[in-house]
Amino acid sequence: MGDLELLLPGEADVLVRGLRSFQLREMGSGGWNQQHENLEKLNMQAILDATASQGEPIQELLVTHGKIPTLVVELIAVEMWKQKVFPVLCRLEDFKPPNTFPIYMVLHHEASIINLLETVFFHKEVCESAEDTILDLVDYCHRKLTLLVAQSGHGGPPEEEESQYGTPMQELQKQAELMEFEIALKALSVLRYITDCMDSLSLSTLSRMLSTHNLPCLLVELLEHSPWSRQEGGKLQQFESGRWQTVSPSEQQKLSKLDGQVWIALYNLLLSPEARARYCLTSFAKGQLLKLRAFLTDTLIDQLPNLADLQGFLAHLALTEAQPPKKDLVLEQIPEIWERLERENRGKWQAIAKHQLRHVFSPSEQELRLQARRWAETYRLDVLEAVAPEQPRCAYCNAEASKRCSRCQNEWYCSRECQVKHWEKHGKACVPAAQGDRAK
Secondary structure (H helix, E strand, C coil): CCCCCCCCCCHHHHHHHHHCCCCCCHHHHHHHHHHHHHHHHHHHHHHHHHHCCCCCCCHHHCCCCCCHHHHHHHHHHHHHHHHHHHHHHHCCCCCCCCCCCCHHHHHHHHHHHHHHHHHCCHHHHHHHHHHCHHHHHHHHHHHHHHHHHHHHHCCCCCCHHHHCCCCCHCCCCHHHHHHHHHHHHHHHHHHHHCCCCCCCCCEEEEEEHHHHHHHHHHHHHHHCCCCCCEEEEHHHEEEEEEEEEEEEEEHCCCCHHHHHHHHHHHHHHHHHHHHHHHHCCCCCHHHHHHHHCCCHHHHHHHHCHHHHHHHHHHHHHHHHHEEECCCCCCCCCCHHHHHHHHHHHHHCHHHHHHHHHHHCCCHHHHHHHHHHHHHHHCCCCHHHHHHCCCEECCCCCCCCEEECCCCCCCCEEEEEHHHHHCCCCCCHHHHHHHHHHHHH
16 A cells, blocks of 8 residues: 555645635635645545555645644634535525535535544644644534534434435435534544643643533543444444444454544543643532443453553542632633634625525536546545555445445445345445446
8 A cells, every 4th residue: 555646745745735715605616626626635645644654744744834724724614614504505496406416525525624634633743733723623523522412312323325315405415414423523533632732732722621611521421322333233333434334242342443532532631730730520520520430341441551540530539529610710712713704704694505506506517527527536446445444344244345336336245145135225326326427
């Protein structure tokens, strides 16, 4: 994989230098689409670099050119577009797009950015280079995790198969719901990497995490609900690599990546010197945190030995009196990106939707063909397979797969027998997908 290169160093430098923020009404436009394609290339190259362990030039370029704040602004802007403009767009009577893929790309933009941030935030200098926007990113992660907890009380994310029915717009809305779940899981990882930098975060950021949002208690709720795990047909399933996968009995005691991210974030938020000096252990916080003792088994501590320190902290906490809420007067910075974007666009949501309906999401057939060619060049099959986190799995039995559906190229199978058995379900998506590819 180390020989596979999507971007030459000079190309990556040009793409990073060119990153900029767009207004909400510009999303989906020609210039915006070009930047989305560039971001996807940077995203895939960053994953290739990290996987090959041969240095990470994308991360270095983003820091050198001061582009992490730009990515945070773009992330929150597309989040606002999805919340404020997309619902209005769907309600417009004359909104009958010939093809929903241009809208899908805007919805997918948030996933692209958070995925890139997850890849590069592993490095401490990236967190530091975010500067004041780290406050906005903390707020963003808090919003996503709060929705994740709320969703887990209502049956979890929608099934992928359910999106194969209904009108194209209904299907798009289902895809957006599933995408939102995956984005929230990426936000969890980004938050964990931010907590790795407790010693370099500003007092305002620490206060935001520990007091304003009380992230330790939110993470306890996440562990309790574990929205990335479920029981299906008497079998344990976990959401990994974009799909639900059955966990074999021999692997069920193994700590999942997402559970590990929560535990490491809790360790940082509770036991770092900066947090211990500032986190107020009220009676509510004490009650929530002591719930963790039920999860701290010997098997878990064997896999994450540092959690023995957390176990000792909780044993001490159980014997101490709760602290009264602090009422200190603190002057602190507040996040400003969401508030600024909302102030600039308040009362304009319908006007933005109508503008985009006329000028962005109603392309001609020739424009669609041209854009389809550009997408095909961006999403090269060899690169997509190289950045895949693991060996493809059979869509029917979940075994390792080596054969791909020849018609749509989307699903994998371990054998012809499994492909035939799965056709009744897969056929509903396979035929439209193949027809769409031929239209391009």
